[in-house]
Amino acid sequence: MTSQQVKIGSLELKNPILTASGCFGYGLEFGEFFDVAELGGICTKGLSLEPRVGNPADRICETPAGMLNAIGLANVGVEVFCRDKLPLLRERGITVIANIFATSLDDFIALAERLESEEGIHAIELNVSCPNVSHGGIEFGRDVKLAAQVTASVRRVTRRPLWVKMSPEAGDLVGVARACEDEGADAITAINTIRGMAIDIDKMRPKLANRTGGLSGPAIRPIAVRMVWDLASALKIPVVGIGGITTARDAIEFLLAGATAVQIGTASFRDPSAARRIVDGVREYCEQRSLSVEELVGRARQ
Amino acid sequence: MTSQQVKIGSLELKNPILTASGCFGYGLEFGEFFDVAELGGICTKGLSLEPRVGNPADRICETPAGMLNAIGLANVGVEVFCRDKLPLLRERGITVIANIFATSLDDFIALAERLESEEGIHAIELNVSCPNVSHGGIEFGRDVKLAAQVTASVRRVTRRPLWVKMSPEAGDLVGVARACEDEGADAITAINTIRGMAIDIDKMRPKLANRTGGLSGPAIRPIAVRMVWDLASALKIPVVGIGGITTARDAIEFLLAGATAVQIGTASFRDPSAARRIVDGVREYCEQRSLSVEELVGRARQ
Amino acid sequence: MHAGHQQPTSHRHVDAPLLRRESIGDSYHVLTFDLPSGKLARPGQFTMVRSDDWGHAPLLPRPMSYLSGGTTPSMLVKVCGEGTLRLGRAEPGDVFSLVGPLGNGWRAHDPTKRQVLVAGGVGIAPLLFLARDLITSGANPVLIYGGRSARDLPLSEDVAELCELEVTTDDGSRGHHGRVTELLSRWLRPGFEVFTCGPDRMMAKVAAMALAANVPCEVSLETPMACGFGVCLGCAVPIQAGGYLYACVDGPCMDASRIAWDRAEPLVQLAGKG
Amino acid sequence: MHAGHQQPTSHRHVDAPLLRRESIGDSYHVLTFDLPSGKLARPGQFTMVRSDDWGHAPLLPRPMSYLSGGTTPSMLVKVCGEGTLRLGRAEPGDVFSLVGPLGNGWRAHDPTKRQVLVAGGVGIAPLLFLARDLITSGANPVLIYGGRSARDLPLSEDVAELCELEVTTDDGSRGHHGRVTELLSRWLRPGFEVFTCGPDRMMAKVAAMALAANVPCEVSLETPMACGFGVCLGCAVPIQAGGYLYACVDGPCMDASRIAWDRAEPLVQLAGKG
Numbered sequence A, B: 001m002t003s004q005q006v007k008i009g010s011l012e013l014k015n016p017i018l019t020a021s022g023c024f025g026y027g028l029e030f031g032e033f034f035d036v037a038e039l040g041g042i043c044t045k046g047l048s049l050e051p052r053v054g055n056p057a058d059r060i061c062e063t064p065a066g067m068l069n070a071i072g073l074a075n076v077g078v079e080v081f082c083r084d085k086l087p088l089l090r091e092r093g094i095t096v097i098a099n100i101f102a103t104s105l106d107d108f109i110a111l112a113e114r115l116e117s118e119e120g121i122h123a124i125e126l127n128v129s130c131p132n133v134s135h136g137g138i139e140f141g142r143d144v145k146l147a148a149q150v151t152a153s154v155r156r157v158t159r160r161p162l163w164v165k166m167s168p169e170a171g172d173l174v175g176v177a178r179a180c181e182d183e184g185a186d187a188i189t190a191i192n193t194i195r196g197m198a199i200d201i202d203k204m205r206p207k208l209a210n211r212t213g214g215l216s217g218p219a220i221r222p223i224a225v226r227m228v229w230d231l232a233s234a235l236k237i238p239v240v241g242i243g244g245i246t247t248a249r250d251a252i253e254f255l256l257a258g259a260t261a262v263q264i265g266t267a268s269f270r271d272p273s274a275a276r277r278i279v280d281g282v283r284e285y286c287e288q289r290s291l292s293v294e295e296l297v298g299r300a301r302q
Numbered sequence C, D: 001m002h003a004g005h006q007q008p009t010s011h012r013h014v015d016a017p018l019l020r021r022e023s024i025g026d027s028y029h030v031l032t033f034d035l036p037s038g039k040l041a042r043p044g045q046f047t048m049v050r051s052d053d054w055g056h057a058p059l060l061p062r063p064m065s066y067l068s069g070g071t072t073p074s075m076l077v078k079v080c081g082e083g084t085l086r087l088g089r090a091e092p093g094d095v096f097s098l099v100g101p102l103g104n105g106w107r108a109h110d111p112t113k114r115q116v117l118v119a120g121g122v123g124i125a126p127l128l129f130l131a132r133d134l135i136t137s138g139a140n141p142v143l144i145y146g147g148r149s150a151r152d153l154p155l156s157e158d159v160a161e162l163c164e165l166e167v168t169t170d171d172g173s174r175g176h177h178g179r180v181t182e183l184l185s186r187w188l189r190p191g192f193e194v195f196t197c198g199p200d201r202m203m204a205k206v207a208a209m210a211l212a213a214n215v216p217c218e219v220s221l222e223t224p225m226a227c228g229f230g231v232c233l234g235c236a237v238p239i240q241a242g243g244y245l246y247a248c249v250d251g252p253c254m255d256a257s258r259i260a261w262d263r264a265e266p267l268v269q270l271a272g273k274g
Ligand SMILES: Cc1cc2nc3c(=O)[nH]c(=O)nc-3n(C[C@H](O)[C@H](O)[C@H](O)COP(=O)(O)OP(=O)(O)OC[C@H]3O[C@@H](n4cnc5c(N)ncnc54)[C@H](O)[C@@H]3O)c2cc1C
Pocket: A061, A062, C046, C058, C060, C061, C062, C063, C064, C065, C066, C075, C076, C077, C078, C079, C080, C081, C082, C083, C084, C085, C122, C125, C126, C221, C222, C223, C224, C225, C252, C270, C273, C274
């Protein structure tokens, strides 16, 4: 039995497979498909201080080997999450990474403070990179100074492991990540969706009411793997890889590139049990080579 | 009969379908598949002052709905092109856009000067955005000042229509394009490939000898359409759209987004006659709606 | 948000072999699956269908209403793009991933009323399933069925054998020459309730008429869907109360009066595709 | 760069229906196409095969050597990934896009010499085609055929009927227990010339032995290919003279002595896949 455990800062995960924010609801909706506690952990749908209804329809459309989404961070809000969802997650023994989102520094701080008092939250993931909201958090993620600032501010109010989720559109990705590392981030998550657009040529207008949406799915995997490689080369803290992972082979690609853990996003729509299958597939790959997951991390770089 | 003609600055194209640099050789290799003169035009493989042998193998690999390439701008060099290829292109009545590439300002200038004396070149396309060569042109394409500088310098030495091809990785894409417009570019081409990586999990190392390669194909289309939309909103000069176009429907998507013409890249590998078929498909679409191509341009924006 | 979905249930995701494919013309196909272990579907529910053979594209599973339930459930597929093209080519024995039954079926009918079922094209599927159910429970529904032309009225014979049927076609190639809404008016009286599924533009019109006439009206919505069980939030439906409901978990069957049809414009635009 | 490719020719891109698929075990399939109008292939040439049904993934056509030419050419496909899996499932009547014949075939044989054909696994295809040709032209080739096990020697019966055959398997399940290179040495004498196709690692070894023994050796290379006709420059082969040749237009058949095997390391790494 090879070890599947990985450590992200002080946080131990039973395996490197997490589910991605916005693609796994609040972690409860999948209970009917498999025991979610068997995953390394889950990232919640992005939480804001107040509930958000999200963008008008249409919000999604399919593209070659990918999809565009402009959900607009619809979510129940941090209060309802703590009241209705978190207790059930605790009960089920699920490792929870709370993905939080705000449009101002103060709101980011308020969110982190609000969660600090709650039990059963194992890490905070700052979404500074959502492409789908006007004056959205994405500015934070594209600018080195702003990213540093939001990381530092949240760092001050939480003792929990702090992850920062990168925007692939940051002109200076590595610079932004380094700044977050310097301000005390425990891990960098990469990548969020890439802004795209699809046009309905019969109706002669964008398919999404929001015009643009975030591109996700297998189509973006090569871009994500490259960014994870670049980040892992530049950073001391762990990188959590994400982008188009559909099979165990894909997950292993990210581990070999230098990711310490990975997140499964769009693949859960295609197959609700995708994350569960990937856990098994990665274990099998390790068994065949009698390598632990930690021995896989960054191995393609040697 | 609806008009298929478009104007890009002073250059008239019989239709909006061009072939992309590096995906159509020197325009001669396709003579066996169809009459290339029926296209709006072709962009040559990137030309440098001296011949280049290119990168070690493997240079390409397939990804979901896309491919990575790290050819390294292998090309016969501007002299051989002018001696062996250009005369044949002239003979066949093909509209030729010379895609040029250099790693220094002086070389860009020398290339443009060398081509100025040649007949049968209808425009110059500056590749300031190739991701596959170290100290490669890409720096020019990512920095507003450098992009402006190279455009201005080449502008001074050529009377030919001057196109500048954008890097999708410019943090400030619109800013870079505006700078080129201000310095006298006649059109902006978008987009070049996006840097990506694929890892062979059996060999545990990157599939490409160059490690990273440029992602092209249908996978990147939504990103390209969005960038063309953004550029068309910001610029006065025409935008030439490119990225994942495989069918006439895809080409029309770019036109509706604001592109005045489009280029066909990877699709020519999948079907050597792709560009030819797209010319027919676009005409058909126009006929059905009795709209000219120029009436399609930017129509999704109204 | 969608409490109904939070008790872990099982058998909601199965790999099922196709038992048979009956083609009706070249654009409609009835697919029947063998799924002894699956959860049983109610009329109005749907399933997310996909095959691993699709590889990376088409990427997402395709939502399909149940035409019939039980352990050999069937769907009626209209070919209109990449995914349905592949479904229309499926051969017996091919294995498909079925996530379902999903969503809320039609609301229970009111035994004191007569049910008027209004179907447009492929929208017949969930209504034929409903009609069968109603008849077993002693009701006597009438079905108004409209399509572009005679070719776009799949399964109308089955309906005719089952209950009262009124047919309309846009081109007059069969039945009344016109729209279902023209035949609907005379049924919009006290003592009736409407159930409708079809192109969104048609449903919007039917809903408006029913509401105006004070007749209860239930619609089955088609929105783009990525997951089908309430996690992607892609299937938003704007509602009168403000904000959105989610077609996959709060629907697809809903009381028409809840929907903010005015804000549902893009949804109505889907009509072409429905 | 590849002058041979610049005179416009025709019939090089046809949509051809599959005539039949003969499967050998579950991982090898002989596909025979009907292409009355196509250009005729010579041994050693290849074609780029794709089906529109593949949609966007697999994206690129797959290079396949001709197993036989004429107006009903055939290929031997080994299933090893997404594309070959689909090819292995093809049914008669399915239409494929064939771009070819492409590349240079085997160089003309030397009538004063005897030809030693060295095949590894699926590399048998272009060599069986060559053997047939040699025999029609009065030559008397010998073929050394190696595979992992007895299951990996497709078409060996056909070879046996045709000419002298020596078989080796890595696991000894058939013929000589070992590698082709062990049987090769005794043929490496004046008066012989070698033609080889198989895993790159095998070809590298065969080439090295032949060169050392001063016996002419022609190899058929497998490199990744996007276009197949000299425009993508993806199929680079490092050569002794420095720089690169392109397998699709300068090959796939080349004189082994031209290749810089030392710089071809990634190519040799492909061996696993060949
Ligand atoms: C709850 C529900 C029940 C449905 N029941 C049926 C049924 O019984 N029979 C039937 O033939 N069709 C039904 N549809 C519509 C069916 O899902 C679409 O026709 C199908 O997804 C089109 O896929 P495609 O790849 O062929 O078309 P494409 O246009 O290639 O699909 C592109 C993308 O758009 C989405 N899409 C396109 N049209 C629709 C649509 N009308 N509704 C939702 N998504 C769409 C697809 O899912 C895909 O993600 C239903 C839809 C929903 C939401």
